[in-house]
Amino acid sequence: MTERVRGGSMREVARIAGVSVSTVANVLSRPAIVAADTRRRVELAIDAVGYVPNGPARQLRGLPSLLVGSVTLDLANPFYAEVNRGIEDGLAPAGCLLLAGSTDLRPDKEEQLLHLLEQQGVRGIVIAPAGTDASPLLRLNARGIPVVLLDHPRERLDLCAVAVDDALGGRLAAEHLIGLGHRRIAFLGGAVDPAPVLRRREGVRAALAAAGLELLDIRVRIHPPSLLDAAAAAVDRILAASPRPTAVVCLNDTAALGLLDGLQAAGVRVPADISVIGYDDLPIARRLAPPLTTVSQPNYELGQVAAELLLDEGRPGHTHREIRFAPNLVVRASTGPPAHIDELR
Amino acid sequence: MTERVRGGSMREVARIAGVSVSTVANVLSRPAIVAADTRRRVELAIDAVGYVPNGPARQLRGLPSLLVGSVTLDLANPFYAEVNRGIEDGLAPAGCLLLAGSTDLRPDKEEQLLHLLEQQGVRGIVIAPAGTDASPLLRLNARGIPVVLLDHPRERLDLCAVAVDDALGGRLAAEHLIGLGHRRIAFLGGAVDPAPVLRRREGVRAALAAAGLELLDIRVRIHPPSLLDAAAAAVDRILAASPRPTAVVCLNDTAALGLLDGLQAAGVRVPADISVIGYDDLPIARRLAPPLTTVSQPNYELGQVAAELLLDEGRPGHTHREIRFAPNLVVRASTGPPAHIDELR
DNA sequence: TTGAAAGCGCTAACAA
DNA sequence: TTGTTAGCGCTTTCAA
Numbered sequence: 001m002t003e004r005v006r007g008g009s010m011r012e013v014a015r016i017a018g019v020s021v022s023t024v025a026n027v028l029s030r031p032a033i034v035a036a037d038t039r040r041r042v043e044l045a046i047d048a049v050g051y052v053p054n055g056p057a058r059q060l061r062g063l064p065s066l067l068v069g070s071v072t073l074d075l076a077n078p079f080y081a082e083v084n085r086g087i088e089d090g091l092a093p094a095g096c097l098l099l100a101g102s103t104d105l106r107p108d109k110e111e112q113l114l115h116l117l118e119q120q121g122v123r124g125i126v127i128a129p130a131g132t133d134a135s136p137l138l139r140l141n142a143r144g145i146p147v148v149l150l151d152h153p154r155e156r157l158d159l160c161a162v163a164v165d166d167a168l169g170g171r172l173a174a175e176h177l178i179g180l181g182h183r184r185i186a187f188l189g190g191a192v193d194p195a196p197v198l199r200r201r202e203g204v205r206a207a208l209a210a211a212g213l214e215l216l217d218i219r220v221r222i223h224p225p226s227l228l229d230a231a232a233a234a235v236d237r238i239l240a241a242s243p244r245p246t247a248v249v250c251l252n253d254t255a256a257l258g259l260l261d262g263l264q265a266a267g268v269r270v271p272a273d274i275s276v277i278g279y280d281d282l283p284i285a286r287r288l289a290p291p292l293t294t295v296s297q298p299n300y301e302l303g304q305v306a307a308e309l310l311l312d313e314g315r316p317g318h319t320h321r322e323i324r325f326a327p328n329l330v331v332r333a334s335t336g337p338p339a340h341i342d343e344l345r
Numbered sequence: 346m347t348e349r350v351r352g353g354s355m356r357e358v359a360r361i362a363g364v365s366v367s368t369v370a371n372v373l374s375r376p377a378i379v380a381a382d383t384r385r386r387v388e389l390a391i392d393a394v395g396y397v398p399n400g401p402a403r404q405l406r407g408l409p410s411l412l413v414g415s416v417t418l419d420l421a422n423p424f425y426a427e428v429n430r431g432i433e434d435g436l437a438p439a440g441c442l443l444l445a446g447s448t449d450l451r452p453d454k455e456e457q458l459l460h461l462l463e464q465q466g467v468r469g470i471v472i473a474p475a476g477t478d479a480s481p482l483l484r485l486n487a488r489g490i491p492v493v494l495l496d497h498p499r500e501r502l503d504l505c506a507v508a509v510d511d512a513l514g515g516r517l518a519a520e521h522l523i524g525l526g527h528r529r530i531a532f533l534g535g536a537v538d539p540a541p542v543l544r545r546r547e548g549v550r551a552a553l554a555a556a557g558l559e560l561l562d563i564r565v566r567i568h569p570p571s572l573l574d575a576a577a578a579a580v581d582r583i584l585a586a587s588p589r590p591t592a593v594v595c596l597n598d599t600a601a602l603g604l605l606d607g608l609q610a611a612g613v614r615v616p617a618d619i620s621v622i623g624y625d626d627l628p629i630a631r632r633l634a635p636p637l638t639t640v641s642q643p644n645y646e647l648g649q650v651a652a653e654l655l656l657d658e659g660r661p662g663h664t665h666r667e668i669r670f671a672p673n674l675v676v677r678a679s680t681g682p683p684a685h686i687d688e689l690r
Numbered sequence: 691t692t693g694a695a696a697g698c699g700c701t702a703a704c705a706a
Numbered sequence: 707t708t709g710t711t712a713g714c715g716c717t718t719t720c721a722a
Binding site: 364365366367368371378379380383402404405406407 | 707708709710711713714715716
């Protein structure tokens with residue numbers, strides 16, 4: 001049993017068509033320049049051997065790669081999954097493929113991933129950085145591999161970036177609650193948070209400070225077993241806090257869902273006793289009981305725009321730039337005035 | 346501004362270290378064979394020029410590719426996102442990277458994706474087929490590209506496969522309801538469903554038939570705007586059906602969530618008036634109100650095992666095989682006996 | 691309009 | 707222990 005590995009090469013096509021490899025190459029890349037008759041013979045031969053162009057060989061010759069890397073926290077996370085889908089679709093017009101990897105927020109995994117992507121000769125990399133040190137990214141960029149920052153502010157870096165104003169998102173949530181009359185507000189976060197969550201927390205803190213209030217900072221260990229359960233288990237600490245908060249801003253919708261569930265189990269009414277705000281506006285948010293007030297951001301578009309920026313890096317007059325999206329407060333039924341608003345007046 | 350594109354090549358390293366390229370190659374692949382002193386000089390040079398191996402060149406020389414393709418319905422779908430994460434992790438020990446694409450259940454997109462992956466010279470492809478025709482997959486396999494079927498039974502195909510017994514999953518759901526006393530049972534599916542959902546529906550139908558019952562088949566248009574809303578909107582049709590069902594098996598948890606919400610809005614109690622079963626056991630399932638009875642499957646492991654099978658294809662004594670997972674009924678509070686069970690006796 | 695030839699970066703067989 | 711050499715499949719001058 002002869003295992004014909006891969007489709008035939010250009011040489012085989014040339015042999016069958018009775019022409020040289022360069023003529024086959026011409027048929028493929030500038031058909032107009034080849035005599036109609038020859039072209040026909042070559043096309044027949046291409047079908048006959050089931051010719052498939054060899055990407056690596058093309059790349060070795062210096063043609064642009066069709067591979068684009070995506071480096072995120074976790075491609076199973078619904079947020080990054082949507083972002084990746086956005087990247088995939090943004091890449092499609094250029095015929096590029098998505099090489100996706102997860103860092104689990106570990107700088108060592110990130111570094112290794114970047115290394116592998118560089119070896120593959122990717123056309124560029126979209127990354128939601130796990131580490132705080134941007135120098136590996138600048139190094140990649142200096143070596144000619146375009147890097148686009150995702151869900152991350154550009155600051156003074158000489159790179160393209162797609163960012164959401166996370167601090168504003170936090171501020172919107174806090175101001176909504178302050179406007180409702182809340183004075184004791186908690187932020188439910190993880191023991192170790194990715195940068196966007198840190199910025200949300202600081203946004204909340206800043207808004208509270210501007211109103212002369214202090215943030216109650218509650219941290220849960222996320223990993224074992226799950227954010228959902230960790231958030232539900234945080235209820236005790238929230239209720240025990242003194243002064244007890246009348247509102248909780250959660251790091252994301254998943255945490256909010258867990259918290260909602262834990263509060264319900266504890267017999268605490270939402271929003272009558274405690275208001276809850278999520279972040280992300282996952283599809284389920286509006287179907288929860290009560291429908292969740294949350295801050296939305298354009299997940300899919302984030303990825304799509306990142307892909308477009310990346311593809312643009314190859315074009316002549318490209319200059320690095322940052323595209324900034326604004327988060328959006330979506331008020332539903334999980335927030336309301338605090339119970340004893342009168343006595344706060 | 347001289348843009349030094351990519352890191353230095355092996356030749357540059359060789360030049361700096363004052364040795365030949367093959368010595369550099371030796372340092373990299375069989376360091377033991379190189380004199381300690383020479384090796385040192387080469388290693389220094391490698392650092393000096395920031396050498397990064399060129400993957401495509403290696404591949405052109407015939408070394409195995411580090412790229413593995415994953416072709417699914419939609420990488421933003423939580424189920425496939427988890428599967429992809431499983432593949433990624435299953436690939437990691439071999440240092441392979443995940444090239445992920447979505448078909449949106451369209452055979453033309455699938456074909457194009459497979460084509461691109463073949464061009465890239467991937468080491469293999471894990472695929473949840475969109476089309477019903479397996480011949481393109483067999484063709485790929487014949488060309489030396491291992492193909493592993495995902496979430497798809499192997500049947501008589503000469504390929505590796507990782508499958509879940511979807512018909513059994515449907516049967517478990519149906520038998521649970523029949524055991525509770527239900528006689529009028531509906532399946533809530535999409536207008537066009539992927540194969541696994543079709544098999545679930547047939548499993549339900551078969552279990553009902555075995556009990557002398559007939560399936561009430563309800564289809565909703567999924568795409569615009571969302572499954573969640575489509576399911577919620579299906580409530581009218583479910584309530585209007587005659588005879589009106591006392592239980593609904595949903596194509597997945599998302600649909601169940603939408604349905605739960607629609608039922609609640611319509612003032613129908615779950616499970617007192619209607620029982621609801623989901624499928625997938627998403628993390629949110631146990632946090633819904635009421636906690637959702639559903640059928641679970643090992644999403645992450647599916648991907649992980651698929652990756653392992655794929656990697657095994659490269660090894661000497663490999664024979665194609667199928668790994669089959671059993672779905673699992675998870676009984677929670679969204680199912681119970683029908684209201685008028687007495688009159689059914 | 692077609693073909694010959696060089697070379698991208700690397701590996702491996704072989705020679706020195 | 708190290709170097710020379712051929713060649714993987716392709717693109718791209720340049721010459722015929």
